[in-house]
Amino acid sequence: MTLTAEGLKAKLEEALKTREQGSVEVLDISSGCGTSFEVKVVSPEFEGKNLLARHRLINDILKNEMPHIHALSIKQAQTPAQAQGS
């Protein structure tokens, strides 16, 4: 199974409804071998969820990919309102 930053991004965008509001950034930090990624998400789906729940949500969406990912680093998990404030 080969993973790409684009593939993960599409999956997150779909599940976290960021097309209209928010954003998803996925960075492949493994120099191309598809095992280490950095993720930044701004999504309305995070409203009312604490940090742990937000990370769980992302992990859950990528459940099938996780066994093949060596390191997934979630650098940002904010609501659109928070992202504007920062």
Place this chain on the structure above:
Amino acid sequence: MQLQAYSNSSLAAGAPLQRRALAGRMSVRARAAAPSTSTPPLSQAPLIKLPEGAKDLPKNPGVYAVYDGNTTLQYIGLSRRVDASIANHLAELPELTNGVKVLAMTHATRESLTEAWKHWVEEAVNATGTIPPGNAPGEKKWQSRTVKPPRPEIRLTAGKGTNTPIEDLLDKVVKDCKVVAFIKGTRTQPQCGFSHKMLTILNNHRTDYEVVNVLDEVHNPGLRDAIKNYSQWPTIPQLYMKGEFIGGSDIVGEMEENGEMKKLVEQL
């Protein structure tokens, strides 16, 4: 020489590393920096208020005198890194560490440091008629930071197999320990950057915490997968406080930055 009797933390009971560093320096610079015969007197050194002034302290070797809130001299010490030593005192004895006078000695040798330290102690004894309380023989509280051996990692089994499911053993550790980090590697040698980062944050808060090494298959058989199922969290390290899953490396890092970790630790 009555002075020999005074306790001198950094040299008498100092961390071995610090001593070795001083010794190393000595052999190179040996006589280049002879002990100063004219140590600037303690009475004329300016008193720096703490903790406000802590960030501007010299990073050099030197001698320092610690004062409490009534400007009573508490302790005279010497160090290879004045700022680090005083930061330690501030953390361990904040109620007695309200001010400090510093004599920075850029190219100090062990001899010149000891020499200057003696001058200051002598001056203090002459002025007050008594040894600074922290330097009194047998007084240990200003030296407590010296080399506490790291606590060993918790092992879930004795390594000879077990009839108890690993899940039960792991659950017990999580519930019994106030703070426990499941990491890859050991306290002193974490084997991945994320585990290292988590321990660094815990260390910064001087948290009393336990460590379980998920890579130790002999003593913790199957733990690496069991812990992921237990918390329904896909990665290691994992931090638990008071029986509750706090998060992995990213979450702990973010909580450190926004101040939540400090609050959690204070509430322990």
